[in-house]
Amino acid sequence: MLRTHVLPRWSDVPLFRIDHLAVQSWVTELSGRRSPATVAECFRLLSSVLRAAVRDRLIGANPCEGVKVPSRRKKATDGHVLTRADLVGRLLPAVPDRYRALVALAGGTGLRWGECTGLRWEALDLDAKTVQVVRVAIEVAGTVTIKPYPKSRAGRRIVPVPDFAVELLAAHHEAFPAGPRGDVFTNSSAGPLRRTLFRARVWRPSLVRAGLLGDVSRLGHFKWRAAWVDLEGVTWSAEFTTEREAVAHIAKMAPGGLRFHDLRHSYATELVSRGVPVNDVQAVMGHEKPSTTLNLYTHRSDGRDQRIRDAFADDPLTSNDD
Known part of the structure; x- marks a missing residue:
């Protein structure tokens, strides 16, 4: 920090x-x-x-x-949760091929940005469907270096990788050569990924293409409309001759939007909402304390009220006297 x-x-x-x-x-x-x-x-x-x-x-x-x-306060992250269906069905198809496995890994394992970008192939076992977190990439003033261990003992961990991410990682391995140290993810020049550039050039345009930030619509031949809402709730729009220009404009002008780190938040929230024990979620997230998991990465999930009612559905209304 x-x-x-x-x-x-x-x-x-x-x-x-x-x-x-x-x-x-x-x-x-x-x-x-x-x-x-x-x-x-x-x-x-x-x-x-x-x-x-x-x-x-x-x-x-x-x-x-x-x-x-x-x-x-926790409300600062409210609303920044991406469902697994939207991750797989909307966001991943909108991400450029070179970076699709990166987003799939983050969304499917909850790894942090530095843990993803510092990953080497030796730490991935696609047959066992696991990833070992043993190093992180640190970026300072535009320079990326590799730190051999995460920031805490709990950060060193083995995390299961879901099938959709395994498939994309296997395809990535075939399509893109590893970096000089066996790096899984590199830029187009085989260099390390820089977070700010990735956010501007890859992440935010992908959100726009996925329909998760602003709106791009075709008005006619060589005519595209870009629309977005500012922080005051005012809708703005502009017209362009190509879809790419419209996407880039929204990515630059629209405020807010899902952050890369929100993939981690979404991962933990979904695990807890599906009934995975908090201590197991804590372990795969790399947290020292379970309270960190509960306080930072969980919120009310769909169907919560009914699940609570179901938990008491078979309880007797009265108890037998001795």
């Missing part, structure tokens, strides 16, 4: 030049790219450093005081 989001922004800035407005602008900008929990943790790290600087009398006051940080 420190190396990924805090140091790239502040490492070269003198302490006396860090003011309240600069910190607030950074928090606001980071909030547009990262989850409230990530932003809050980055802010906490920066504030602790500046608090130490105040204690050592290097600066007079902590510029983090009074900065507004986005809420970490």
Whole structure:
């Protein structure tokens, strides 16, 4: 977290030049790219450093005081759940061939971005239908490096891979050569994947093509309409001569939309809603505590009320007296 989001922004800035407005602008900008929990943790790290600087009398006051940080309440992720049917039937067909297995793996195993992009073929067993998480890719200021182990002991784990992801991984292995270290996923130049570029060039256009972000409709020969809704609920539209241009425009202009990390959220939510024990979900997610699984990645699921009623359906209305 420190190396990924805090140091790239502040490492070269003198302490006396860090003011309240600069910190607030950074928090606001980071909030547009990262989850409230990530932003809050980055802010906490920066504030602790500046608090130490105040204690050592290097600066007079902590510029983090009074900065507004986005809420970490669970509702920040409500509505960002993709059903397994939509993953397989809508999103995956819309993803370019080179990256379809990557999205299938993330959606079918709950692996994080860095765990997916740091994966090597030696950690995949397609016959046993398992993936071993033993390293992650870390991106700092546009440079991707490989860390040999995930961030916690629980992060080192073996996760079952569903059939649809196994099939796409097998096809990926046949179609695209491995990276120089046996990397499963690379860009078109056989280099490491960069998250920001992937989001702009692959992920968001795929959401548009899948009908999960904005709307593209054909008006006639060489005429396409792009439509999207802004944060105020106002609908905007523009016309283009190609579908590709219309898709790219929505991907750039439309706010919100499903995040790559929401594939992980959707995976855990579906497991719990299907009755998989929380301790098993915790294990495949790589969480240290089951409370993390429940608090971050689950919410009310369809059919919950009826399942609860069914659990008590056979209970007697009265008990026998002794």
